Each structure stands twice: as C-alpha cells, then as structure tokens.
Amino acid sequence: MVQRIVIVGGGAAGLALASKLGRKFGKNPLIDISLIDKNTVHIWKPKLHEVAVGVIDQSIEGLQYRDHGLKNGYRYIRGAIEQCDPSTKTIQLAPVFNDEGEMIIAARNIEYDTLVLALGGVSNSFNTPGAEKHCIFLDSLDSANLFHHKLMDALLQLNETQDQLGIGIVGAGATGVELAAELHHVIESVREYGYQNISKDHLDINLIEASTKILPQLPEQVSTRAQTVLSKLGVKLHLGVQVKEVTKEGFVTATGETIKANIKVWAAGVKGPKVFENFTQLPVTPRNQIDVDDCMRVKGIDDIYALGDCAQLILPSGKPVPPRAQAAAQMADRLYANICLKMKQQPEKPFVYKDYGSLVSLSRFSAVGNLMGSLRSGDFFVEGHVARLMYISLYQRHLASLYGWFSASVYRIAQKLLRWQRPKLKLH
Ligand SMILES: Cc1cc2nc3c(=O)[nH]c(=O)nc-3n(C[C@H](O)[C@H](O)[C@H](O)COP(=O)(O)OP(=O)(O)OC[C@H]3O[C@@H](n4cnc5c(N)ncnc54)[C@H](O)[C@@H]3O)c2cc1C
Incomplete structure (x- = not known):
C-alpha cells in the first residue's frame, strides 16, 4: 500500500521538508511525496524586500518547483488549497486560471495519508x-x-x-x-x-x-x-x-x-492565512493559525501536521514559537525526523526551539543583530560587514537544505558570477 505524504506550501518550512523527504524516500515506490504550492517559483521570504526594490530578480534567482521536485524525489502540484476534510482524508484545490482569467485546471480533490500544512503567514x-x-x-x-x-x-x-x-x-x-x-x-x-x-x-x-x-x-x-x-x-x-x-x-x-x-x-503583525477560516474541522486560533501539539500534530487529529508561521505551537516557556525563518527550518528538520521515526514505528520526539539570535539586513553592505549561545554564553551584538556575512550565511543554509551543501555553494558562486553581467537593479 503506497503511503501518500502531501505537503501544502513550499516556503521555508514546506520546501525544506519536501526536499529532505524526497531525497530520502523519492526512489521508494511505496512512498509518494507531493508538494503543493499556489506559485510555480520559490523565493525565500526574507528576500522579498529585495524583490520589491528590484535588487533580485525572481526569474533568475527563483527556484522552480517542478524542476526541483524532479531532481529531489517529490512531485510538484500547482494549486491553492481551499478545503480540508480529515474525515475523508481529502483536500480540495481551487481552480487554476490563466492571465486572461480563463480556467485552465478545474477544482480538484487530492487524497492523503499524511498531510502537512505549511502555508506561512500574512500581515x-x-x-x-x-x-x-x-x-x-x-x-x-x-x-x-x-x-x-x-x-x-x-x-x-x-x-x-x-x-x-x-x-x-x-x-x-x-x-x-x-x-x-x-x-x-x-x-x-x-x-x-x-x-x-x-x-x-x-x-x-x-x-x-x-x-x-x-x-x-x-x-x-x-x-x-x-x-x-x-x-x-x-x-x-x-x-x-x-x-x-x-x-x-x-x-x-x-x-x-x-x-x-x-x-x-x-508590514506589521503576522497571522495565519485567510483560507483557514474554511477549515472548520481543524482547531483554528483567533489569529487564524492551526493549533498544534509539541510534535506539530494538529490537536486532536493524528495524520495532519502544521508547521512554520501558519502553526501555533506553545513552548514549555508558555510563549509561541516565533514567526521566523530559523523556527520554520528547525520545525522542518524535526518533522522530517519524526516522519522517519513514525515509519519505523518509533515514538515521535517533541520540537525544541533553539533561538540562535536575529540578524537584520541594512541593505547590501551592512547588517545588525544579536547572536546567541554557541560562541560564548548569553547573546552578543554584531554589526557591519561581519553581521552582513552572517546574514548571507543564513540564506546559504536555506539553500543547503534545498540543494545540499555542495550544490548550494556552486549555485551561489554561479549567481555571483551572473551578477557581473546582470543589471544591478531589475528596472521594469
Ligand atoms: C519581507 C520579509 C522579511 C523577513 N525577514 C526575516 C528575517 O530576516 N529573518 C527571519 O528569521 N524571518 C524573516 N521573515 C519571516 C520568515 O520569512 C517566515 O517566518 C518564514 O518564511 C516562514 O516560513 P513558512 O514556511 O511557514 O512560510 P512561507 O515561507 O511564507 O511559505 C509559505 C508557502 O505557502 C504557499 N501558500 C500560501 N497559501 C497557499 C495556499 N492556499 N495553497 C498553496 N500554497 C500556499 C506560499 O506560496 C509559500 O510558498 C521575513 C518575512 C518577510 C515577509
């Protein structure tokens, strides 16, 4: 019997999870991994302000899901989720329209054995x-x-x-x-x-x-x-x-x-996506997030998980996991490990959040932030070029989770070389 793992949302959390699962189980005929996203291209969300001002061009730096899925053992499905029915283990995707407003794909139902919701948040x-x-x-x-x-x-x-x-x-x-x-x-x-x-x-x-x-x-x-x-x-x-x-x-x-x-x-505040208002059979919080337990399982439902900005996971400290890229990546790592444990009939482990600090980019030349822990106890302040290099290394980590360290490094070098030829700004 084929196990169908369906991940909805190919952002910081969902794409990292699909890549890891695809690389591990993609060749196994008994495990079928699908990633659904409403977009065809992924850009890491912390880079959106750079897309907005034209410093990066999505047509060059964007990851194309279909191609990435082919190379990493998962199937990409284009569509936006609009309903979820845990009683029949089915989700519904909205119809897809072209630029002229004509419907090119009708609404579809997709069945799952394990569903992962990683739809991110909205302002x-x-x-x-x-x-x-x-x-x-x-x-x-x-x-x-x-x-x-x-x-x-x-x-x-x-x-x-x-x-x-x-x-x-x-x-x-x-x-x-x-x-x-x-x-x-x-x-x-x-x-x-x-x-x-x-x-x-x-x-x-x-x-x-x-x-x-x-x-x-x-x-x-x-x-x-x-x-x-x-x-x-x-x-x-x-x-x-x-x-x-x-x-x-x-x-x-x-x-x-x-x-x-x-x-x-x-650009103030984060809440879960509006579509969760339709998910009447799932526990949705007043901030439109899905309420999950410490293993990211949707409370009261065994086969559905939610992670990243769309999930509310309360830590032992009583605070929720913050809506940040590092939290989304850590959650993807834990859920990947838990899905592997579950397949071996072993108990899942709770998610433990580690705050490595925060870095804020102040454009191409500088950054500012605080780093926690590993180099010395407590947190310490970084700024300027050093902070900027650390900020860039966060993106490098994200790429490594998608491509592996070697390919991610080659990709970054290729991007740097291309920058010599490309305009500094996307002008239209
Ligand atoms: C401009 C900006 C700057 C940021 N800077 C930082 C930073 O410097 N450091 C930091 O730690 N965090 C930063 N964040 C926050 C960080 O980007 C998020 O916490 C992180 O991306 C959350 O990951 P996620 O996978 O939960 O969601 P996302 O990365 O948002 O991914 C969600 C995915 O779901 C897809 N999707 C949404 N709705 C549907 C639907 N109905 N059907 C199908 N697919 C759907 C989307 O297309 C997207 O691909 C920033 C956020 C923004 C907006």
Missing part, C-alpha cells in the same frame, strides 16, 4: 480601516512584485517631475526596517541608469511603529543601532504612533495627523 492589518484597500502587504511574491512595479513607475515619473515620492511603511519589525534601508540605496543605483534628476532628497521614507522603538522584539542595543543607521540614511521614524486609518493620501494617526505617502506598505 495583520488588525482591521484598520482602509489598510486592505490602500496598502501593499509585503507578505508574498505577488505583493513584492506589485510594490516593485509601483516603485519603478513612480521613479520614472519622479525623474520627470522632480517632485517628492512619499513611501510610508507601517511596522518597524525586520521587514519594515530592511525595506526602508534598501529603498534608500536604490536611489543611488537608479541614478547610474540615467535617472539623473533624482536625488535622495526626492525620497521621503516614513517608518511608523506603534512601539516606542524599532525592532521591538530584539535587544535594546540592536534596535538602537538600527535606529541610528536609519536616521543617518534620512528615514523618518514615527515611534509610539498608532495608525487608525489609511486613506489615499496616507496614514491617519491616533492624534489626527496624516503622514502622507504615495506608496503605502503594511
């Missing part, structure tokens, strides 16, 4: 009026591409009018901070491409944060340093500011002030 607007209508939520490849198109059009116009381009970002977590820093450096690059009339003075970047400091989840020293760097770059910081409405003009704050912005980004 949380906390029902702020106007946010959905006027903001770009930088939480998917589509939204990063949308931002990129808007930015390129705005810069083209700015070069003619020499007016001011206001960009407002709500949320000074890693996403907001990294985007603000990257935007500043984009101006230098576009000038090299003939946008001579634009200077940094034409860009008005506003970073709005409800907390009284940026990077509120990180140690004081990290946020203070990042704050200094952003201020030097000319990013305006609005700290302790609550946005109560978003309009076409900009962000209306609780004190009634309007922070004007032509391009508005919402």
Whole structure:
C-alpha cells in the first residue's frame, strides 16, 4: 500500500521538508511525496524586500518547483488549497486560471495519508480601516512584485517631475526596517541608469511603529543601532504612533495627523492565512493559525501536521514559537525526523526551539543583530560587514537544505558570477 505524504506550501518550512523527504524516500515506490504550492517559483521570504526594490530578480534567482521536485524525489502540484476534510482524508484545490482569467485546471480533490500544512503567514492589518484597500502587504511574491512595479513607475515619473515620492511603511519589525534601508540605496543605483534628476532628497521614507522603538522584539542595543543607521540614511521614524486609518493620501494617526505617502506598505503583525477560516474541522486560533501539539500534530487529529508561521505551537516557556525563518527550518528538520521515526514505528520526539539570535539586513553592505549561545554564553551584538556575512550565511543554509551543501555553494558562486553581467537593479 503506497503511503501518500502531501505537503501544502513550499516556503521555508514546506520546501525544506519536501526536499529532505524526497531525497530520502523519492526512489521508494511505496512512498509518494507531493508538494503543493499556489506559485510555480520559490523565493525565500526574507528576500522579498529585495524583490520589491528590484535588487533580485525572481526569474533568475527563483527556484522552480517542478524542476526541483524532479531532481529531489517529490512531485510538484500547482494549486491553492481551499478545503480540508480529515474525515475523508481529502483536500480540495481551487481552480487554476490563466492571465486572461480563463480556467485552465478545474477544482480538484487530492487524497492523503499524511498531510502537512505549511502555508506561512500574512500581515495583520488588525482591521484598520482602509489598510486592505490602500496598502501593499509585503507578505508574498505577488505583493513584492506589485510594490516593485509601483516603485519603478513612480521613479520614472519622479525623474520627470522632480517632485517628492512619499513611501510610508507601517511596522518597524525586520521587514519594515530592511525595506526602508534598501529603498534608500536604490536611489543611488537608479541614478547610474540615467535617472539623473533624482536625488535622495526626492525620497521621503516614513517608518511608523506603534512601539516606542524599532525592532521591538530584539535587544535594546540592536534596535538602537538600527535606529541610528536609519536616521543617518534620512528615514523618518514615527515611534509610539498608532495608525487608525489609511486613506489615499496616507496614514491617519491616533492624534489626527496624516503622514502622507504615495506608496503605502503594511508590514506589521503576522497571522495565519485567510483560507483557514474554511477549515472548520481543524482547531483554528483567533489569529487564524492551526493549533498544534509539541510534535506539530494538529490537536486532536493524528495524520495532519502544521508547521512554520501558519502553526501555533506553545513552548514549555508558555510563549509561541516565533514567526521566523530559523523556527520554520528547525520545525522542518524535526518533522522530517519524526516522519522517519513514525515509519519505523518509533515514538515521535517533541520540537525544541533553539533561538540562535536575529540578524537584520541594512541593505547590501551592512547588517545588525544579536547572536546567541554557541560562541560564548548569553547573546552578543554584531554589526557591519561581519553581521552582513552572517546574514548571507543564513540564506546559504536555506539553500543547503534545498540543494545540499555542495550544490548550494556552486549555485551561489554561479549567481555571483551572473551578477557581473546582470543589471544591478531589475528596472521594469
Ligand atoms: C519581507 C520579509 C522579511 C523577513 N525577514 C526575516 C528575517 O530576516 N529573518 C527571519 O528569521 N524571518 C524573516 N521573515 C519571516 C520568515 O520569512 C517566515 O517566518 C518564514 O518564511 C516562514 O516560513 P513558512 O514556511 O511557514 O512560510 P512561507 O515561507 O511564507 O511559505 C509559505 C508557502 O505557502 C504557499 N501558500 C500560501 N497559501 C497557499 C495556499 N492556499 N495553497 C498553496 N500554497 C500556499 C506560499 O506560496 C509559500 O510558498 C521575513 C518575512 C518577510 C515577509
């Protein structure tokens, strides 16, 4: 009897899991591994701000699921999950439409023996009026591409009018901070491409944060340093500011002030995907995440697991596993090991989260962060080129989980060489 393992969501967690399982069991005729994703291409989510400003090009740096699956022992299925029925062990995928809006694949049912949900998270607007209508939520490849198109059009116009381009970002977590820093450096690059009339003075970047400091989840020293760097770059910081409405003009704050912005980004908060509202037979939390036990098993259901940002796993400390790439990767490793144990009829082991610290990129040349543990006790502060190299090594680790260390290194060298030939910026 063939065992069907179906993984939905090919991001930091799901793709790493599918790759490991595929490499281990891909040639076993009794184990069938499928990875379902609504996109055809994977970009590591912490790189989305680079897609948004055009520093990386998804058509070159993106991993194509179908090709990767062929080489790594799993089958890729294109589609978006819209229903899950544990009583019949079936999920339903929505129809697939082409760019003209014509249906090219009808809705389908897919049966599983083991189901893994790894759909990631989305930004949380906390029902702020106007946010959905006027903001770009930088939480998917589509939204990063949308931002990129808007930015390129705005810069083209700015070069003619020499007016001011206001960009407002709500949320000074890693996403907001990294985007603000990257935007500043984009101006230098576009000038090299003939946008001579634009200077940094034409860009008005506003970073709005409800907390009284940026990077509120990180140690004081990290946020203070990042704050200094952003201020030097000319990013305006609005700290302790609550946005109560978003309009076409900009962000209306609780004190009634309007922070004007032509391009508005919402990068605050994380919640589970909306589609989970349809999963009435699964335990879904108020933040739309799937409630799982310490082995990532959906509470009360034996054959369904959830991991990464879409899952709520409460640690022994009482805190949930944070929505971070390192947590998603660690969860994928544990679930892979547990699926192997289960096949050998051995008990699964609980997930143990290890916080290695956090690194925040401040564009191509610098980063800032704290590292935990292994080099000395407690955490310590890193910044500049060293932090940047460490930040790059995180991506290298992700690639290694997808390709293996040797191929990942070859891939990175090839990418570096290609960069000499390619434009510094994706300009359209
Ligand atoms: C701009 C940005 C910067 C970040 N920077 C950092 C950082 O510096 N450090 C850090 O630790 N973390 C960072 N994060 C958070 C980190 O990226 C996430 O915690 C991590 O990617 C979560 O992994 P995941 O596998 O759970 O979800 P994801 O990586 O989001 O993957 C989810 C996958 O599910 C697919 N999917 C979604 N819905 C459906 C559906 N209905 N049907 C089928 N497929 C679906 C998506 O296409 C995607 O491929 C950042 C996030 C963002 C948005």
